[in-house]
Amino acid sequence: MSSIPPEKLSSLPDRRRRQAAVMFADMVGYSRYLEQDEERNANQAARSIQLFKSLIGDYGGEVAEVRGDGILALFDSPERALRFAFQMRNEFRDQAVWSDGEPIQFRFGLHLGDVTIGAEGVSGHCVNVAARLQSVAEPDNILLSATMRDAVRNVEDMAFEALGHQSLKNISEPIEVYAIGQPRVTEPAAGERPRAIALRSIPASEASRYPSAAVLALTNQSNDPGNDHLCEGIAEDIIANLSRFRSLMVIARHSAFLFSLKSFPAREVGRRLGARYLLTGSLRRSGKRVRIAVDLIDAETESVLWSDRFDAAIEDLFDLQDEISSAVASRLAIQIDMAERRQESQYLRDMRAYGLVLRGQHLLLRYTREANAHGRRLFDQAIEIAPEYGRAYSSLSRTHNLDWRYSWSTSPEKSLDAAVDLARRAVQLDRLDARGFAELGFANLYKKLHDESLAEYARAMALNPNDADIIAEYADSLVYAGQPNKSLDLLDRAMRLNPYYPDWYLWYMADAYNALGRARDVIATVQRMQDPSEGRRLLAASYAHLGLMEQARIEAREVMRLHPGFTIGRWRHRPPYRDQAILERYVEGMRKAGLPD
Numbered sequence: 001m002s003s004i005p006p007e008k009l010s011s012l013p014d015r016r017r018r019q020a021a022v023m024f025a026d027m028v029g030y031s032r033y034l035e036q037d038e039e040r041n042a043n044q045a046a047r048s049i050q051l052f053k054s055l056i057g058d059y060g061g062e063v064a065e066v067r068g069d070g071i072l073a074l075f076d077s078p079e080r081a082l083r084f085a086f087q088m089r090n091e092f093r094d095q096a097v098w099s100d101g102e103p104i105q106f107r108f109g110l111h112l113g114d115v116t117i118g119a120e121g122v123s124g125h126c127v128n129v130a131a132r133l134q135s136v137a138e139p140d141n142i143l144l145s146a147t148m149r150d151a152v153r154n155v156e157d158m159a160f161e162a163l164g165h166q167s168l169k170n171i172s173e174p175i176e177v178y179a180i181g182q183p184r185v186t187e188p189a190a191g192e193r194p195r196a197i198a199l200r201s202i203p204a205s206e207a208s209r210y211p212s213a214a215v216l217a218l219t220n221q222s223n224d225p226g227n228d229h230l231c232e233g234i235a236e237d238i239i240a241n242l243s244r245f246r247s248l249m250v251i252a253r254h255s256a257f258l259f260s261l262k263s264f265p266a267r268e269v270g271r272r273l274g275a276r277y278l279l280t281g282s283l284r285r286s287g288k289r290v291r292i293a294v295d296l297i298d299a300e301t302e303s304v305l306w307s308d309r310f311d312a313a314i315e316d317l318f319d320l321q322d323e324i325s326s327a328v329a330s331r332l333a334i335q336i337d338m339a340e341r342r343q344e345s346q347y348l349r350d351m352r353a354y355g356l357v358l359r360g361q362h363l364l365l366r367y368t369r370e371a372n373a374h375g376r377r378l379f380d381q382a383i384e385i386a387p388e389y390g391r392a393y394s395s396l397s398r399t400h401n402l403d404w405r406y407s408w409s410t411s412p413e414k415s416l417d418a419a420v421d422l423a424r425r426a427v428q429l430d431r432l433d434a435r436g437f438a439e440l441g442f443a444n445l446y447k448k449l450h451d452e453s454l455a456e457y458a459r460a461m462a463l464n465p466n467d468a469d470i471i472a473e474y475a476d477s478l479v480y481a482g483q484p485n486k487s488l489d490l491l492d493r494a495m496r497l498n499p500y501y502p503d504w505y506l507w508y509m510a511d512a513y514n515a516l517g518r519a520r521d522v523i524a525t526v527q528r529m530q531d532p533s534e535g536r537r538l539l540a541a542s543y544a545h546l547g548l549m550e551q552a553r554i555e556a557r558e559v560m561r562l563h564p565g566f567t568i569g570r571w572r573h574r575p576p577y578r579d580q581a582i583l584e585r586y587v588e589g590m591r592k593a594g595l596p597d
Helices: 006-010 030-036 038-059 078-098 125-136 146-152 204-208 225-243 266-273 314-331 351-364 369-385 390-405 412-429 434-446 450-463 468-481 484-497 503-515 519-526 532-545 549-562 580-593
Strands: 016-027 061-067 070-075 106-118 121-123 142-145 160-166 175-180 212-215 277-286 289-298 303-313
Touching: 016 038, 016 078, 016 125, 038 061, 038 070, 038 078, 038 369, 061 078, 061 121, 070 078, 070 125, 078 106, 078 142, 078 146, 078 175, 078 225, 078 351, 078 369, 106 125, 106 146, 125 142, 125 175, 142 146, 146 175, 212 225, 212 266, 225 277, 225 314, 225 351, 266 277, 289 314, 303 314, 314 351, 351 369, 351 390, 369 390, 390 412, 390 434, 412 434, 434 450, 434 468, 450 468, 468 484, 468 503, 484 503, 503 519, 503 532, 503 580, 519 532, 532 549, 532 580, 549 580
Parallel strands: 106 142, 212 277
Antiparallel strands: 016 070, 016 106, 061 070, 106 121, 142 175, 160 175, 277 289, 289 303
């Protein structure tokens, strides 16, 4: 439920109390907006309030009241209340990058305690504290009481800043207050070594056959955090453009974005990433214009091979990205077929839709139910604005895939059907976008259409042979289609392109070893994962096949702790193995380990 309707409040027989995490959010400068342009800004304010209402249910909250330009909301979970406030703050920051006129900003106050709900509305000391915290917050800031902070102190990656005790209007005792900043993001420590790239070594000839390059995220020099996603989005699109060139090995964004030349010398970045060349730069934005300065650096000599500045209106970003990509390729003296140079996606170039997709894609990287639902709404908006935009459809397809994959959907088969349909629409609209074909390959795999899945991944690889994530996903499809040895070769290649690869590369590698019956290699691979939670089933089965029953039972207990209610009977319908003998052997191992039928 996303709001408490008045008829529900009036039907309550008695006033009742409950504990809740209370959020009060207030739009900054609402009266000034109306004075400047009443019709346009009133509509923009209404859309902002509606965005709160449409998203809050995904975070387990409910809008209790809308007081003009202020929103009072209740949550059962303090953590989800914090994440909702944080994400909405960022949403309006990011939206400002693509909006005309003065940006919408909110102030947020969060407190935890008892509230009273009755026919007249929601009230209580807790509500007053949240409202007063909001009133003293700076625009675009989130303030928490100490009570709320204690309840969410273990939330990962969230930065808390102590502001001391503050006296709030009509609150008798001073309240200890904390502010929320951006999540902490740290680069690998100077002494940290990257984990092993693969269980098998990569032939030297493969690693040195082609020039290798890494595109680092642009530095945001605009003093506006809302431009951070624009800096990463532009760099990511340049990576995608360069990855089309078969004669150039391009390091994946997941690894490249871990580094900056502020923290490491170019030679060290190149060594860690396995890249001879680095493209680094900065972005400065003023109104609707951007200036991008770039340097192409030889990492071995730390010399600058080429520098340039590019000025453009934000509507011309697509052309700017193509121009930078072409210049980099030319400076590296790569012989690229001119037809390949001229490849351009055929989507409608609407910058509002582009901005929505960038924002949504950042949300999907969180891999949470709430962020996935939030991203879906942004992709839906992009399609409303630009119905012919293929990338929006492929991104929307991914949200339905994730719903199916992580059991977030109440109708999993409908989610998978939607993923297939949306990916098909994406490739119909843009025959040059590798991601659309990869999404269709992924969805077809879990529909157990193995040949169709492999065909779509092959098309994606033809369009973008250096996209590490597509290569890794293709490798997983090959495992289920009965080609695990070829899968291992592709995973080696993906890990070379993305040396700081995410855990799911290792998960796919463990799947390949499991299909080959190499239980010890399965165990060694899962143990290299930073978070082996999703590999526990494989560990339980593999230990059981090796006769190591104590370890097998330990892993089985971990599976049940992480997934209460797990049964082999329900699970066995999910892995899309073409060869049922592999599935039966996997099931036999889990049964030996003690997992319930």
